[in-house]
Amino acid sequence: MKKKFLTWTLILYAVYGIFLALYFFQWSDIGVPAAYEGTAADPKTFMSERELMLSQEYSRYQNFLSFLAEPLEWIIYLGVMIFGVSKAFKEFGSKVSRYTIIRVPLFVLLLLTLTTILTFPFDYARRRLSVEYGISTQSFSSWMRDELIGFWIGYLIMALLITVLYFLMKKFERRWWLIAWFLMIPFLFFMMYLQPVVIDPLYNDFSELQNKQLEEKILTLADDAGVPAERVYEVNMSEKTNSMNAYVNGIGSNLRIVLWDTTLNRLKENEVLFIMAHEIGHYVMNHLYWNLAGVIVSTFFGLLFTYHLMKTAVRKWGRKLGFDRVSDIASLPMFYLLLTLLSFLANPIELAISRNAETDADRYAIEMTEDTEAAIGSFQELTVNGLSDVDPPALVKYLRYGHPTMMERIHMLETYGKDVEKTE
Template structure:
């Protein structure tokens, strides 16, 4: 029976991969609407023939990798569960340590190692593809170092989460999910607080913006927007990527305005100020608080659904998996599988909300800078640097895009009527 279910899962994954390949490479329409031909949103007006070809090729491959990687992770959790491998990891942990926290650490270590090994081929393939299209500039040793750091950072966070989660399952048999939800709120805010000062510096070097004239302009804009910022930071990303980016991260006193050095090197001051105005728009529109509220609501629903589905699944199949009850650590792959599927299912909604907020931030940037030309050139440069499709397929947009498509962003800016102009 187990072999039959495993075979079904593998066949389903292969068929899904074939279907997504056919959709992305043959069926999806990524052409520009006839009405927009020759406009600033038409990539043919700002990309040469080779860049157009590379953009289509790279985007299709990256999108396919995305749709293959997510269910590949589900397949891993499912197979490690039904074949009893998770139960073996728990048996090793129970035979090694007496204390529950230490048993959790040992079990999670083996599960994390197995996950890292299984997911590594896809991760390495993604890295080599980015290198071949000159998006990534990172040498293998540096890339591998980032992967190892990410492994231990994820392991440390998961150890806290798993230890607390299973302790709650044992204490609150039926309402553990509610207690987990309550604790997830301060934990998430705490992680947002320490991210800029403890976690991000593990991967890259951050330092105050060297161009003090540009920093003064950005801080002047921040003052107009009533944003309490004293410094602007730049981060050394040119040794890892040719892509461009800028963002605001953290909460409270640990908030940071950050610019990639690639952005500083390739964009004009006017374009950088437009990006900064966009980021400030998120602050002014209070998107971070809306995001926290949405996260709290989705986490509540997600944990409730996970508890119901997990309990029913383990009760029905637990014996076959050698998982006696839901409070066993060996049930963790079931928890991770269910939450991952629910997050993927919710992504069209969360991405839609995010795209709406990004459009609002773009509008704010136009109103603040009164520089539509800088906005258009910024998004054209981002398209070129990241080899991004201007008009991606519909499924890609709803499942991957937390920002409007470049077609939508450039068109909106180009057609926006500034009052008084």
């Protein structure tokens, strides 16, 4: 079984890698569709030849690495079970302590550490590529610091969730998935409330926006839209990246309007206001809560399907893999495997919904600011600074993009501007 797994994994992964290389470097058309040539959405109208070349190169390499890394976690989880590593982790935990409250978090730590080490080369390669193409300005030590913070935050959250989950599996054999789902709802709200004031500051330095005139204009936009914000925050991102961003996140008293300093440094004031109007649009149209509702619904079906699939898988292959019941902590890699596979299958639907929401926010922003030139200019500048591919291959768009392509967004704004002029 081990030899077959290793042989077939190497063969299939090699074939998959060759397919990706051909798709991204040979088969993907990088030309501009005839309908967009000469328009504001045509990158040749706002990017130099070198910028365009770098954008295409960078996007191809990043997409290739991202897709190549996609199935790696699945392979790791399968390998951990087939090679008896999961069973060894469980036995080690049993030697350390007889208490479940210690054994389960220890198992989670061992599995997360192994997965992180095995996937690290891909993470580093993507980071290195970003540095070489001038997107990332972050030092290796700073990047590693962020990686370690992410590791320990992820571990603490996962250790808590998995400890509760496996307690429920043991206590409620048939209804653990439903009880776990009910408990996840308040937890998700709590994390949404906590994110802006506890987790985000661990990665970056936040301060009040220094440009008070701009802050007043942004708060006026927010007030007109009914956003309960009293200040705008600026985050120091220039020491890490040349990319630009802005967002509104959090709920209740922890709601925050945030601008990256790169956005402030590279965009004109009216362009910044358009970007903020877009983010405010997400709040006005309740996209934050719709996203949360989507996570709650997808979690329900994810746990339900995982319950049935895991029960069948444990019955068929459990003993060969070192566990004979679902509630055995050695089954955790199987739980992760099923959940990540289901998440991968649901991802295109979630991304399609997200792209639709982003289009709505773009429309809201252009209607609010009535400045087509600033809207188009902001997206063009975002494209140049992030070396974004304005028209990515279909595989990337439908499996990676939560936003419409930049070509689609700029074309929509340009068309909107012309339609407004006609009606006037």
